[in-house]
Amino acid sequence: MKKIALAAALSVAATGAFAGGMVEPMMEPAVVVEESSSSSAGIVIPLLLLAVVAVAAAD
Template sequence: MKKVVLASVLALAAASASAGSYSEPMIEAPVIVEEAAGSSLGGGAALLLLGALAVAAIVAAD
């Protein structure tokens, strides 16, 4: 009698342990938002243009 009760308890435990879904859990991909960076060329180009104008003014002054 003990073996029958033990077998039924083990069968119930095994059935409840595998009652869930066998599919893999859904893992959502992280959303990466990148801020738009300002143009680093803008400041450098203005400085280069200012330098070229200064050189042109010095050459024109001679």
């Protein structure tokens, strides 16, 4: 009788583990951070314009 009760308890426990079924894991997309070099371009352009104006004024 104990073996039947143990088998019934194990079968109930085993079916509860598979109740939800297999679910495919969801992975979050990787975050990619791209550094821009526009900050250095923002300084270079005004300096080049200033140099062109200085050369034009010197003539």
